[in-house]
Amino acid sequence: MVGRIAIVNLEATWKPNYVIEKILSARQEVLPDTTFLKDKKSVLVNEWDLADDASNVLIFSKKGEVFL
Numbered sequence: 001m002v003g004r005i006a007i008v009n010l011e012a013t014w015k016p017n018y019v020i021e022k023i024l025s026a027r028q029e030v031l032p033d034t035t036f037l038k039d040k041k042s043v044l045v046n047e048w049d050l051a052d053d054a055s056n057v058l059i060f061s062k063k064g065e066v067f068l
Contacts (some may be wrong), residue, residue: 004034011042012053 008024010017017040024036039045042052050056059067 004031005037006034007037007039007044009042009045009052010038010040012045 008020010020013020017038021038024038028034028036044050045052045056061067
């Protein structure tokens with residue numbers, strides 16, 4: 001089984017968090033194999049030096065290594 005994790009940077013939008021959470025709740029029903037994590041303080045963007053307000057795709061091996 002392949003699982004996906006989608007990390008949503010809530011700081012990157014002007015929309016209120018409750019609106020984004022409602023959208024994610026609906027998406028969860030359509031994409032049951034995806035786990036949605038909400039980053040309310042842009043932690044991932046800052047710690048991993050990713051582009052803010054952009055789609056960043058990271059692919060990990062089963063060992064937790066990042067494919068480049």
